[in-house]
Amino acid sequence: MNASGISVVIPAYNRGAFIVQTVQSALDQAYPDVEIIVIDDGSKDDTGLRLEPYLDRIRYVFQDNAGVSAARNHGIRLASYDYLVFLDSDDLLLPGKFGVQAAMLDADPELAFVHSGWVFIDQDGRRTGLSEPWREVPEHTLENWLMYKPVFMGASMVRKSWVERVGCFDTAYRQGEDLKLFLQMLLLGSKAAWQRAPTVCYRRHEASLTYDKIEMLRCGIRVVDEFFCQPGLPAHIREMKEKVAFGTLMWSAWQLNVAGIEEGVVEFLRQAAACNSALRPEQIIQIWLQAFYYHSLDDEKPLDVIYRLWPHIRAALAIDEDHWARLEPALLRWLKCFAVLKASYQKDGG
Numbered sequence: 001m002n003a004s005g006i007s008v009v010i011p012a013y014n015r016g017a018f019i020v021q022t023v024q025s026a027l028d029q030a031y032p033d034v035e036i037i038v039i040d041d042g043s044k045d046d047t048g049l050r051l052e053p054y055l056d057r058i059r060y061v062f063q064d065n066a067g068v069s070a071a072r073n074h075g076i077r078l079a080s081y082d083y084l085v086f087l088d089s090d091d092l093l094l095p096g097k098f099g100v101q102a103a104m105l106d107a108d109p110e111l112a113f114v115h116s117g118w119v120f121i122d123q124d125g126r127r128t129g130l131s132e133p134w135r136e137v138p139e140h141t142l143e144n145w146l147m148y149k150p151v152f153m154g155a156s157m158v159r160k161s162w163v164e165r166v167g168c169f170d171t172a173y174r175q176g177e178d179l180k181l182f183l184q185m186l187l188l189g190s191k192a193a194w195q196r197a198p199t200v201c202y203r204r205h206e207a208s209l210t211y212d213k214i215e216m217l218r219c220g221i222r223v224v225d226e227f228f229c230q231p232g233l234p235a236h237i238r239e240m241k242e243k244v245a246f247g248t249l250m251w252s253a254w255q256l257n258v259a260g261i262e263e264g265v266v267e268f269l270r271q272a273a274a275c276n277s278a279l280r281p282e283q284i285i286q287i288w289l290q291a292f293y294y295h296s297l298d299d300e301k302p303l304d305v306i307y308r309l310w311p312h313i314r315a316a317l318a319i320d321e322d323h324w325a326r327l328e329p330a331l332l333r334w335l336k337c338f339a340v341l342k343a344s345y346q347k348d349g350g
Helices: 019-027 068-078 097-107 142-148 160-165 177-187 213-228 241-258 265-274 281-298 310-317 321-347
Strands: 002-012 034-041 059-063 081-086 111-121 127-131 157-159 191-203
Touching: 002 019, 002 068, 019 034, 034 068, 059 068, 068 081, 068 160, 068 177, 081 097, 081 160, 097 111, 097 157, 097 191, 111 177, 127 191, 142 177, 142 241, 157 160, 160 177, 177 213, 213 241, 213 265, 241 265, 241 281, 265 281, 265 310, 281 310, 281 321, 310 321
Parallel strands: 002 034, 002 081, 034 059, 111 191
Antiparallel strands: 081 157, 111 127, 111 157
């Protein structure tokens, strides 16, 4: 295995509409030793046909459909270099990613991966947002990754030796496998660094949004649950179990709410309530509203999005109509206080 180059692994399934742009964004990187490996995971569209003009510059392999984890693992086995970039087949690399991230790995042999920010784009490539995860996670500690999960595979460059050390991607997961990979590397003591700039565009389009979002969130919760079931975890990590579970559940409920998906919200809130079972419903709701307030800041959503959660909160805590009538005025006062805080936060440029 040669450590002086970069292997780009692109799993693809029915991505004929975007695959050429994705591959071209990798070919356009100004770096001398790069191999591009496309693992076609049983596409039924024209993905393979569209790549025919590139076959002298990429390695194209077709396999029966087995899921993204199996496709990535196939690419890892074929990779000639120790530096890996995992690029989804509808996303785009930004110029300069390879040079900067490879130089950082070259400069510190102890680094397992370099992570970065990313730009959100729509189906037509128009920029719609920006993620700078180092603002919440200034250091790549296991504790920070458990709490905030700043995962996006295309934003990283990872050493193949470390990926293999943790057993590559878990094929039992169709989603959430990337989070598990990073958590296992950090658990084994991997060192990582930030490139504090976006290096990839994450394309959100109709096809990418039609997957089962509830199942994706359930997979994330499952990854966290199974992580804490491992034997031999350090005591200070094991003590984080309920806090991490609560944060993951609240974030999951929020994600469904923002997406306008009602199914699953009550399920996640009920599980979150179990993390605070010693508290009264009023205390639980106050904690929930604080969590949703911070999520509204992160996602730049108005506070009326929180108000949409009212019926789900009632159902999750089994609050009857009379109790809710007495409780709701206090909730509205809390939201009013949050609105003042939010206005102050935005005025100060937060």
